[in-house]
Amino acid sequence: MDEPRYDFAAVERKWRARWEETGLFRCPSVSEKPKFYCLTMFPYPSGTLHVGHGRNYILADALMRYLKMKGFNVLAPMGFDAFGLPAENAAIERGIHPKAWTDKNIARMKEQFALFGTGFDWDREIASHTPEYYRWTQWFFLKLHENGLVDRRKAPVNFCPGCSTVLANEQVVEGRCERCKSEVEQKDLEQWFFRITKYAQRLLDDMDLLESWPERVKTMQRNWIGRSEGARIDFKVEKTGETLSVFTTRPDTIFGVTFMAIAPEHPLIRTLVQGSDREAEVLDFCARTRRQSAIERASEDSEKEGIDTGCLLVNPVNGDRVPLWVTNYALMEYGTGAVMAVPAHDERDFMFAGKYGLPVKVVIRPRDGFLDSSGMREAFVGEGIMTDSGPFDGMPNAEGIKAVAEWLRVKGIGGPTVNYRLKDWLISRQRYWGAPIPMVYCGSCGIVPVRAEDLPVLLPLDVKFTGKGKNPLAYSEEFTRTRCPRCGKPAKRETDTMDTFVCSSWYFLRFVNPRDAAGPFDKADVDRWLPVDQYIGGVEHAIMHLLYARFFTKALYDMGLVGFKEPFRNLFTQGMITKESKFCRKCLGYKSPESVGEGGACPDCGTPTEGKIDKMSKSQKNVVDPQVLFDKFGSDTLRVYTLFIGPPEKDAEWQDRAVIGPHAFLGRLWDTAVSNRALLAEKHEILPGDLRKEFADLRRKTHQTVAKVSADIDRSFHFNTAIAASMELLNEIRGLSPAGANPSERGVYAEAVRMLTTILAPFAPHICEEINESVLGGSGSIFTSPWPEASAEAAAVEEIVLVVQVNGKVRARIKVPAGMDDDRLRETALADPNVSRHLKSGNIEKTVVVKGKLINFFVR
């Protein structure tokens, strides 16, 4: 009797509904089971998900289901990082309100999550644009403010004159406005900062607490924080006696300073040149460089340029008077914005000195020789001996670095110091669609924080989006007009909103108590659930999000609000999914791979297209819509293919045609189950002695597979090899007919199918649930049943294939009993005709035996 074909659409629908009804994935806050917080980075609701996004969620979901079966109380929540610019741009371009656009996208994306068959706990859903959420974002702002971690000061920002608004760094493409293409200007504006630099050292040190973070991510954070040890040295302006401090990692070269370089943005310049005959020229250079900087400085190796200010500075160690130059290579945002230039021992200073005819003074000579400044073709940056350096002559310069710094400290003209590349976090945005900064400007009291009990500062919905002028919030009378929280007099509200990275710096805490109206979270609950046991997301967040969230957690720890120092104990960054895109050189456009077809010719002009493997993107027309695959093959196939595509930490290339493999595999699994219904319902004790060889083999394979799948997930989330092993097991099951089998053998067959169904459940949950219920007679969900234990005894081999090598080359494979001793192995191996043939040529000088695997004879 033929079983009907597997109706994946109906089965998957049934189980999605069942999980929902029974609340399978709703996570109780308190449980006897050990907790596991499995967090997937919450997405920005851009509207549509492709299979590349799907990889992230499927990965996390498979892991979460596995852990659930392993007996953990798993918290796997999901939400939306819902503030941000695209929503506002949609409002400007298409007249949709950012909130409507965002809500619509969230609804659409929640539908799409169903395509991936994910079992997140939607009861805990959060969205950062809701007042219930951003109220607490504002509350954290106040807390940070209270604790001296918020700062308001002037800072250079990207300003687009075309749109007359400030732009985020991400919106500046090659120095131009992303939207109107006009050149972006640097403007000094009052901005809000979080003082993350206070935590620079702890952000470095506590990386030891991050158990399994990819080394790559840790390195990126270390580089970003950019700690460098060196010295501060105070130079004096000859005329005025003002101090100009510099930071250097090479205090050992202090006696070789021949000029000073200062950034065009440096505030000291204006006063220094005021009234001098060079004033106009210098200021003009500054203005020009600053205008250029956005565009030119982004390009690779822009020419070093500078102008002499006409001012002289005094080198505090020897009284040398050196000229002060404004240069485009001194950066305001690093160190003090001024550099002592030592052309003899710094590549950039050398090039600059060469161009402008500035002197070169050698103060480090090679260990075994001398160095003449006139013959130098490049700076000498290697190690050597200090020379022409006053009291330090003859000292190795590596020692000199510390010695000079200490000497400067004693003399009161500087001293050892540590400099960080990390800058304070500029969190204010002159944009509407974000959490309003809860501050008020009062004529009498100054800048006053909103009282916590008055939160949230609601974002008004009735504003106009013109894309012109200031932040739309600034035009909302209703919003800006308020009273001073301190004196009650009329006052003005801050109209800047917070960077969306602020919202995502604490969301992992909110999931613990998502509906708490009394606070952002309950401390006891949060301390029980956090740190996150496994965080999963894209490597694109390696720096910003992960650094900010770490900073937030440390700040909250210091305030006593949480009891842990790091938010994410383990981090997994999954690789991107790429796909071939087709580019036509003649039409200068990307073509969808389907339209290009087999021959590779452009569908519009017929010329051959170029294929390129790339990240999925709309503009390259290489996105794969999960809906299409879902309709054609179902969720389980989409999941298994996605997991099977390759090791999850690596990029992988999507191949449409390869999806059929996992689909056929699941079809065979179904077929195997339903066509052995009767047998699978039986219960038999397995007596190993009753098994014919092929059934003993199957039993061993079954237990080996269970062990391998568990190990692959535990060790490295390598679902790809776990699935491959499951496929092997199914192939072995199908190679065997249970007809005529004795009860023990029938038991082995049933055990194989049962265990296979169970271990595949995290990857292909719907079909496994269905087989479990309708064929195997299981009740309830397979995810509430325990993960199978592999029996070491059942997995043990009695017979091994011994590889026999002569001089490292395989000459025979012999089946031998597993426990055979070395002497017997040797005898058996030597008895093989092919082995003895290769041994004939010489004497055996050495024999190496690898237990259970291999024997190698070395002959000369």
Added chain:
RNA sequence: GGGCGAAUGGCGGAACCGGCAGACGCACAGGACUUAAAAUCCUGUGGCCCGACAAGGGCCGUGAGGGUUCGAGUCCCUCUUCGCCCACCA
């Protein structure tokens, strides 16, 4: 310029501590079923050579070259190509 990672059949990938290279899958080829196609199932599939197109056996083969080792895809050195991140960082 600096840092990190990668390179294995026609393709995606496997090989975990140095021990059978190419698991598993795609694609392809042949066959079964079918009026036919699709679907499904079975068989084969790194290259070259000896042998008979068999059985069996040999040589080569993991980007290139060298080294360590009884034995190297894996470890060490040099180089090439590609990818990502940072980049005038004083």
